[in-house]
Amino acid sequence: MADDLSTTIAEAARLLAGARDxxxxxxxxxxxxxxxxxxxxxxALHRRGVAVRVAxxxxxxxxxxxxxxxxxxxxxxxxxxxxxxEFLVVMDTGSVQRLGPLGDRVTNCTGPVVVVxxxxxxxxxxxxxCVDSQAEATALIALRLLDEMDVEIDEPIARCLYAGLVTxxxxxxxxxxxxxxxxxxxxxxxxxxxxxxxxxxDSHPFAYLGMLSRVLAKAELDQKAAHxxxxxxxxxxxxxxxxxxxxEVESVxxxxxxxxxxxxxxxxxxxxxxxxSVSLRAVSRVDVREVAQVLGGGGxxxxxxxxxxxxxEQVVAALKGALERVES
Ligand code: AMP
Ligand code: MN
Ligand code: MN
Numbered sequence: 001m002a003d004d005l006s007t008t009i010a011e012a013a014r015l016l017a018g019a020r021d022x023x024x025x026x027x028x029x030x031x032x033x034x035x036x037x038x039x040x041x042x043x044a045l046h047r048r049g050v051a052v053r054v055a056x057x058x059x060x061x062x063x064x065x066x067x068x069x070x071x072x073x074x075x076x077x078x079x080x081x082x083x084x085x086e087f088l089v090v091m092d093t094g095s096v097q098r099l100g101p102l103g104d105r106v107t108n109c110t111g112p113v114v115v116v117x118x119x120x121x122x123x124x125x126x127x128x129x130c131v132d133s134q135a136e137a138t139a140l141i142a143l144r145l146l147d148e149m150d151v152e153i154d155e156p157i158a159r160c161l162y163a164g165l166v167t168x169x170x171x172x173x174x175x176x177x178x179x180x181x182x183x184x185x186x187x188x189x190x191x192x193x194x195x196x197x198x199x200x201x202d203s204h205p206f207a208y209l210g211m212l213s214r215v216l217a218k219a220e221l222d223q224k225a226a227h228x229x230x231x232x233x234x235x236x237x238x239x240x241x242x243x244x245x246x247x248e249v250e251s252v253x254x255x256x257x258x259x260x261x262x263x264x265x266x267x268x269x270x271x272x273x274x275x276x277s278v279s280l281r282a283v284s285r286v287d288v289r290e291v292a293q294v295l296g297g298g299g300x301x302x303x304x305x306x307x308x309x310x311x312x313e314q315v316v317a318a319l320k321g322a323l324e325r326v327e328s
Pocket of ligand 1 (some may be wrong): 094098119253278279280296297298299300303304305306307
């Protein structure tokens, strides 16, 4: 099918075939989709003799649970990214702001800026956009690009893509038939699904249990919020998070969203004193991307986020206000 995406993917593959030096960027606080997609395409290019680096703006170090994806040592610290890269590929990143301190590399880039993404809210900040908001994960678009480049998908590449696919689909709960077929194709290369998935989704240090019990004890349910559809929320302060990694803090939302009385779930996470990052999830009826966008954030219909300066109470009040403003 000669859709827009096929055309831009063919063009991206053509440009990459002539590239000598490629920088692949992931969004801040990288997840398996953004980093897996960057590492999969990065590995293919590296094997073809291209000078390759993969980086993200924040935090300074690679989340422990994602380290196993970098089998060729392509990840570099953000300071090692050239000030004016000659070729950029940006993965799973809806806006330049989501690159944090590496956002200036987009403006400074002397060659193509290829954006590979699945956010509806993508602001088209590159020079070529392989964007499909129907794709369950950026990893699926990255695979289309690799196929177009005639790359053999072996286990190290497939592992990266599988990691992105399994996490962005919530363990395949939100995956359609095509995504399941692709999962089968990736597993056929020898990917060990359990070994890849467990550190990403099901494994935490024991201190997680203590953190969870403190945070969940303070969780609140407001059934009047979101036009009466209900909001469950929890706050993770810096003090609550002291003994755990970012992976543990990020997974609190998966517990809070299980509250059946609430259409919307939120976890308000303190990144620095008085500066918060909020994760939003909806079951089906509220478009939380719209809610997040009211507050300067973005995301997908059922999973979105925003950042906020203030107190935890102010964040929650702002969120409830935004929920009232968005139709459901
Ligand atoms: P998270 O709750 O961090 O897993 O994020 C859920 C989704 O919301 C991700 O796919 C991101 O695209 C999006 N998102 C999270 N935080 C922000 C933000 N501050 N600005 C824009 N999009 C965000
Ligand atoms: Mn992502
Ligand atoms: Mn994604």
